[in-house]
Each structure stands twice: as C-alpha cells, then as structure tokens.
Amino acid sequence: MDRKVTIGRCRIPEFLNARGWDQKYLAERTGISESTISSYCTNTRKKMPLVTAVIIADSLGVEARDLYEGLQVKEE
Numbered sequence: 191m192d193r194k195v196t197i198g199r200c201r202i203p204e205f206l207n208a209r210g211w212d213q214k215y216l217a218e219r220t221g222i223s224e225s226t227i228s229s230y231c232t233n234t235r236k237k238m239p240l241v242t243a244v245i246i247a248d249s250l251g252v253e254a255r256d257l258y259e260g261l262q263v264k265e266e
Contacts (some may be wrong), residue, residue, distance in 0.1 A: 198260025203231045205250045219249045230257075 199250060213231060217224040222242060229235035230246075243245075243254040 194259065197236050197258050199258065200230050200233055200261075201257055201259055202246065202250070205252060206231075209250070214247070216249060220245050223245065244257065 196266075202216070206212060212230050214224050214229045216222075220227075222245065226235070227246075230238060236259070240254070243257055247254040247257055
C-alpha cells in the first residue's frame, strides 16, 4: 500500500505576523537563510526537510506539521 502526502499553503507568514516578526528575524533565530525561508513563505519551495521544519517550528512555538495547511496522508 502506497501513501500520498498532499501539502497545502505554507503557514509560516501567518505565524510571523502573529508574533510581529519578519522573515529576516526568523532567519537569524534559526540559522536558516532568509532566501530559504522566503521560498517556503511564497510556496516556491514546497518540500521542507524534517530537520528544517523542526527548527522553524521550535522557533515559532508550534508543531512541525502546523507549518503547512491541509497536510494530508492518503492510503492508495
């Protein structure tokens, strides 16, 4: 049985706005480049390595799976 993961819109901008942070500040907190964070925020880059997701989520005080809306796993 195969699993298909569907990833929706990135929610990082939403979390940044709620905290009054910008992408540059998140980049400084996490050590992840501002251009990489920007590519996630604009959905230019959809696939985020787990380590990156955990680092960003920890910095934002959320769970890694909360970083994307509509994250679904379907059995095929």
